[in-house]
Amino acid sequence: xxxxxxxxLPVRIEISCRQIxxxxxVIDFADDGVGLPEEFDPATDGGLGLRIAHSLAAQLxxxxxxxxxxLGTRVRxxxxxxxxxxx
Numbered sequence: 212x213x214x215x216x217x218x219x220l221p222v223r224i225e226i227s228c229r230q231i232x233x234x235x236x237v238i239d240f241a242d243d244g245v246g247l248p249e250e251f252d253p254a255t256d257g258g259l260g261l262r263i264a265h266s267l268a269a270q271l272x273x274x275x276x277x278x279x280x281x282l283g284t285r286v287r288x289x290x291x292x293x294x295x296x297x298x
Contacts, residue, residue, distance in 0.1 A: 215244025215283070230292075238288045247279035 215222040223243040231237050247253065253261060264286075268275040273290040 215242045234292055236290045236292055241285040243283045246281055246284055253277040
């Protein structure tokens with residue numbers, strides 16, 4: 212939200228959570244902002260917030276994916292459910 216609209220416009224955020232297979236849960240976070248800068252790599256760039264997100268994903272053995280464009284940014288966290296094998 213902090214960077215979604217640099218001009219200070221209100222930000223629309225959508226959060227959804229669903230089970231996509233018997234063994235995994237997907238949490239999507241999306242905003243309607245300006246998107247990430249073209250040269251920004253969420254795997255290596257960013258500050259404390261992204262480092263925390265990557266660390267938590269690793270602890271959960273989850274995957275963290277980013278998609279960005281002029282109509283906003285989407286972050287997807289796919290978490291394997293306990294007692295199931297990833298696959």
